[in-house]
Amino acid sequence: MYGHGMNDVEGMPEQPRLRDYVAWHRAYDDPASSLSARLRQVQGHIADWLDRTPGAVRVLSACAGQGHDILGVLEERPSDRARVSGALVELDPTNAAIARARTARLGLDISVLERDAGTTDSYIGLVPADLVLLSGIMGNITAEDIERLVHVSRQLCAPGATVIWTRGAQEPDLGPDIRCWFAETGFGEVSCDEWIEGTGMRVGVERLDADPEPLVPGHRIFTFTR
Numbered sequence: 001m002y003g004h005g006m007n008d009v010e011g012m013p014e015q016p017r018l019r020d021y022v023a024w025h026r027a028y029d030d031p032a033s034s035l036s037a038r039l040r041q042v043q044g045h046i047a048d049w050l051d052r053t054p055g056a057v058r059v060l061s062a063c064a065g066q067g068h069d070i071l072g073v074l075e076e077r078p079s080d081r082a083r084v085s086g087a088l089v090e091l092d093p094t095n096a097a098i099a100r101a102r103t104a105r106l107g108l109d110i111s112v113l114e115r116d117a118g119t120t121d122s123y124i125g126l127v128p129a130d131l132v133l134l135s136g137i138m139g140n141i142t143a144e145d146i147e148r149l150v151h152v153s154r155q156l157c158a159p160g161a162t163v164i165w166t167r168g169a170q171e172p173d174l175g176p177d178i179r180c181w182f183a184e185t186g187f188g189e190v191s192c193d194e195w196i197e198g199t200g201m202r203v204g205v206e207r208l209d210a211d212p213e214p215l216v217p218g219h220r221i222f223t224f225t226r
């Protein structure tokens, strides 16, 4: 039931029915799950980024869910908490509330905003960021939307920013295309890990070599299809 047509309300685009993204997070309770393997990899890359990026830094996570990646890393690294600020953008109120409670408990200067991460308007006031997390998005949107997201990510970045992205090995395997889209957008690949811990998970790390672009409000970037 993933329609993209028009619904009965005149002029209103039909919204696809999304998965239960609160329940989706339960896979993280099982350390043997493929999502836990992916999370460990993303967290490792965030820790590496913190190690090579001194001083005050800003983080932006799109479709942040419960924020396990960045918040999990900062939970383990108390000495970095004061120098990291930023925002998590998440549509689901329950996931946002869980993330918000954790940022409060850790005393972080990270806002959790209940917004549609698929429109450039949602990033007004939140960019530029030194680390942009695009985890758990590219498997749930069309190839055309992924390409647009990669191009727009340059508008979210501070000079030299790092972007961490994920996309599993499901068909069609868009990994090679995604890497090309980052290259043509002015990013240099830091790493691309595939078949993480024997799972079909893939995590890419890119660094912006080109100059950032200013945020252009009023544009739709992507829509989740499931």
Ligand SMILES: C[S@@+](CC[C@H](N)C(=O)[O-])C[C@H]1O[C@@H](n2cnc3c(N)ncnc32)[C@H](O)[C@@H]1O
Residues within 6 Å of the ligand: 021, 024, 062, 063, 064, 065, 066, 067, 068, 069, 089, 090, 091, 092, 095, 115, 116, 117, 118, 134, 135, 136, 137, 223, 224
């Ligand atoms: C696959 S989960 C990934 C969560 C997190 N980034 C992670 O890797 O653990 C996708 C998340 O995106 C959220 N989401 C879906 N569409 C969204 C949108 N348009 N704007 C913001 N969040 C959205 C869902 O509620 C869900 O929490």
